[in-house]
Amino acid sequence: MEKMKIMLVDDEERFLATTKKLxxxxxxxxxxxxSGSEALDILGTEKVHVVILDIKMPGMxxxxxxRQIKKLYPIVEVIMLTGHATGETAVEVLKAGAIDYLMKPVxxxxxxxxxxxASEKRQRLEAKIRKGIKNHGTEAF
Amino acid sequence: MEQKHFKVIRKKILLNMILAPVIPFILILGIGYxxxxxxxxxxxxxxxxRISEDHREMIESFLTERKSDLEFxxxxxxxxxxxxxxxxxxxxxxxxxxxxxFTDLGIFNDAGLHVAYHGPYRLTGKIYKDTQWFQEVIKHGxxxxxxxxxxxxxxxxxxxxxxxxxxxxxxxRSTIDTFRFNNLVRKVHIGKTGEAYLLNAxxxxxxxxxxxxNLMDKPLDRIQYPESHRSTKSFIDKDANGVKYLYATxxxxxxxxxxxxxxxxxxxxxxxxxxxxxxxxxxxxxxxVIVTVAFYLTNGIVERMTQMDAEKDQLGQxxxxxxxxxxxxxxxxxxxxxxxxxxxxxxxxxxxIEIFISELKEKGQLNQSETLVxxxxxxxxxxxxxxxxxxxxxxxxxxxxxxxxxxxxxxxxQFIPEVTAMVAKKASVNGISxxxxxxxxxxxxxxxxxQLQQVLLNLFNNAIDAIIExxxxxxxxxxxxxxxxxxxxxxxxxxxNGQGISPENLxxxxxxxxxxxxxxxxxxLGLSVCYGIVDSMGGIMDVSSEKGIGTTFTITLPAASPxxxxx
Numbered sequence: 001m002e003k004m005k006i007m008l009v010d011d012e013e014r015f016l017a018t019t020k021k022l023x024x025x026x027x028x029x030x031x032x033x034x035s036g037s038e039a040l041d042i043l044g045t046e047k048v049h050v051v052i053l054d055i056k057m058p059g060m061x062x063x064x065x066x067r068q069i070k071k072l073y074p075i076v077e078v079i080m081l082t083g084h085a086t087g088e089t090a091v092e093v094l095k096a097g098a099i100d101y102l103m104k105p106v107x108x109x110x111x112x113x114x115x116x117x118a119s120e121k122r123q124r125l126e127a128k129i130r131k132g133i134k135n136h137g138t139e140a141f
Numbered sequence: 142m143e144q145k146h147f148k149v150i151r152k153k154i155l156l157n158m159i160l161a162p163v164i165p166f167i168l169i170l171g172i173g174y175x176x177x178x179x180x181x182x183x184x185x186x187x188x189x190x191r192i193s194e195d196h197r198e199m200i201e202s203f204l205t206e207r208k209s210d211l212e213f214x215x216x217x218x219x220x221x222x223x224x225x226x227x228x229x230x231x232x233x234x235x236x237x238x239x240x241x242x243f244t245d246l247g248i249f250n251d252a253g254l255h256v257a258y259h260g261p262y263r264l265t266g267k268i269y270k271d272t273q274w275f276q277e278v279i280k281h282g283x284x285x286x287x288x289x290x291x292x293x294x295x296x297x298x299x300x301x302x303x304x305x306x307x308x309x310x311x312x313x314r315s316t317i318d319t320f321r322f323n324n325l326v327r328k329v330h331i332g333k334t335g336e337a338y339l340l341n342a343x344x345x346x347x348x349x350x351x352x353x354x355n356l357m358d359k360p361l362d363r364i365q366y367p368e369s370h371r372s373t374k375s376f377i378d379k380d381a382n383g384v385k386y387l388y389a390t391x392x393x394x395x396x397x398x399x400x401x402x403x404x405x406x407x408x409x410x411x412x413x414x415x416x417x418x419x420x421x422x423x424x425x426x427x428x429x430v431i432v433t434v435a436f437y438l439t440n441g442i443v444e445r446m447t448q449m450d451a452e453k454d455q456l457g458q459x460x461x462x463x464x465x466x467x468x469x470x471x472x473x474x475x476x477x478x479x480x481x482x483x484x485x486x487x488x489x490x491x492x493x494i495e496i497f498i499s500e501l502k503e504k505g506q507l508n509q510s511e512t513l514v515x516x517x518x519x520x521x522x523x524x525x526x527x528x529x530x531x532x533x534x535x536x537x538x539x540x541x542x543x544x545x546x547x548x549x550x551x552x553x554x555q556f557i558p559e560v561t562a563m564v565a566k567k568a569s570v571n572g573i574s575x576x577x578x579x580x581x582x583x584x585x586x587x588x589x590x591x592q593l594q595q596v597l598l599n600l601f602n603n604a605i606d607a608i609i610e611x612x613x614x615x616x617x618x619x620x621x622x623x624x625x626x627x628x629x630x631x632x633x634x635x636x637x638n639g640q641g642i643s644p645e646n647l648x649x650x651x652x653x654x655x656x657x658x659x660x661x662x663x664x665x666l667g668l669s670v671c672y673g674i675v676d677s678m679g680g681i682m683d684v685s686s687e688k689g690i691g692t693t694f695t696i697t698l699p700a701a702s703p704x705x706x707x708x
Contacts, residue, residue: 012482012485012486014486015482015485015486015489018486018489018490018493019489021493022489022492022493022496025496025500056478081485083477083478083479083481083482083538103481103535104481104482104484104485105481105484105485105487105488105527105531106485106488107488107492108488108489108492
């Protein structure tokens with residue numbers, strides 16, 4: 001099975017660096033982006049499985065970035081990091097297509113667990129799509 | 142200052158309330174009285190004038206009749222016939238049959254000699270040539286005298302008529318009974334004090350007067366005279382004794398006699414006096430009714446104003462408290478949010494260090510030593526403190542958060558025992574007697590039971606802490622009560638006999654981050670969260686406390702509507 005590729009998006013560079021190291025130690029392939037637009041650029045070139053996205057960022061904020069990602073790359077799973085989990089934000093985030101949300105400060109183990117769950121979901125989805133295409137294909141051709 | 146303000150308002154309202162009705166009231170009474178007085182006076186004077194004129198007519202006709210009587214005799218008999226005493230006596234008797242006012246009858250020749258006389262006196266032979274009456278009668282043909290003494294030394298008056306017979310003038314004269322004339326003049330009925338009398342041109346009484354004054358006396362009263370012969374003069378003046386009289390005067394007998402009709406003013410205007418008393422009585426009663434009502438209404442208004450002012454103050458304070466809480470809430474959530482980012486980095490760094498250390502240990506690059514143990518302990522402590530910070534920021538965020546409550550109808554008879562059961566163990570361990578008293582008629586309340594449970598548990602825990610602080614492990618009391626209040630409200634009170642709260646702390650009790658608990662024991666958010674929850678339920682949370690006696694928290698909530706709409 002291929003290494004899970006996770007992209008961290010946050011405006012705190014130190015957070016990115018340290019978390020990258022930590023997740024790398026857990027055996028993940030890690031990419032980082034300091035803004036929403038950078039994250040979208042990277043998604044255009046790299047195959048990323050899971051995006052961990054901070055909700056509060058300067059420029060394009062987390063929610064907008066999430067919507068863009070879901071629009072352009074619907075298969076990519078996104079986990080949101082929020083400063084505070086109000087009911088409305090949670091609902092909004094989930095509506096916009098995030099698989100889950102975590103509250104800062106997040107424990108690295110929780111983060112890993114959520115990332116794995118997201119990855120599993122993505123794999124199931126990919127498998128389903130592949131099967132669907134295959135079935136579709138036999139019918140079409 | 143406030144008190145003074147209300148005193149001024151009270152005075153103003155009271156003044157207006159009294160003056161507004163009193164002014165028209167007094168005006169109406171005054172105008173009514175004025176017109177009543179005017180019409181009464183006009184009437185009294187008019188009737189007085191009428192009486193005086195009627196009376197004059199009567200007296201004049203009496204005199205005229207007597208004069209005619211004498212003229213008739215003079216025309217019927219000759220001087221010779223009447224000069225005989227016997228014949229004169231016969232004529233006199235016939236005259237008396239007609240009118241008993243005549244007391245005597247005399248005949249005079251043109252030289253003034255009393256030729257014949259019939260009457261109680263001996264006057265025959267006396268000569269009257271130089272007396273005024275004789276000269277007048279010769280000159281004018283008749284004469285009616287004033288009351289005078291004459292030769293008889295008794296007040297009397299005479300009527301004399303002259304007759305011409307074959308160029309010779311003779312005179313017939315008769316004395317009028319002053320007693321009878323008196324009665325005639327005095328016979329006038331006006332009220333209790335009404336009287337009539339005659340004055341001659343010198344102001345001498347010609348008839349007796351009821352109110353005192355003999356014939357020929359000269360009363361000292363000031364009299365006003367009518368301008369012309371047939372007119373009547375009316376006026377009001379004091380008599381010699383200072384009693385006010387209403388007068389009517391009219392001339393008689395060619396301005397020789399003045400008929401005076403008078404009545405004491407108080408008598409004439411008696412109705413006026415009783416009307417005045419009645420008006421004064423009405424004014425007093427009406428005035429006191431107005432004043433009483435004004436006082437009553439003003440008190441009501443001022444009381445209501447004071448109450449409203451107090452309510453406004455209270456509302457203002459609540460508003461200030463609520464807005465301050467909202468401000469602090471907003472500020473602290475922002476603050477918590479910002480703190481979370483550095484906390485996240487610290488947490489990540491701490492995890493990374495832990496991983497590095499375990500890696501180094503695995504590789505054998507780090508020897509087991511006391512320093513390493515301490516280092517690991519220190520690292521754990523950092524992790525612990527980060528988690529503590531995280532907890533604080535999370536409770537701050539919870540305070541600021543507006544979660545959607547799920548309201549259902551809650552029955553306190555069931556709900557409150559459930560909540561108290563949660564702290565029953567903790568209470569009994571600390572020797573606290575826990576009593577609950579939920580009134581049977583407590584209405585249902587429509588709210589989120591989870592939220593109310595959070596509020597009550599918070600209050601219970603605070604109460605238990607306060608009790609332990611004061612009593613240790615025995616003697617504590619915690620009472621939860623609930624029951625209906627007026628206006629469809631329900632009240633829950635949580636009362637403890639703990640250490641109590643000082644007045645200055647009581648003011649800040651619902652402020653976020655305010656705590657008297659030792660560091661790490663409380664965030665100071667519990668009560669402010671409770672306050673926020675109760676507020677969002679449309680309720681009011683209040684506290685009263687006395688240091689060393691205990692604290693009572695009171696929550697007032699609106700009851701569920703009795704007939705909820707069934708959807």
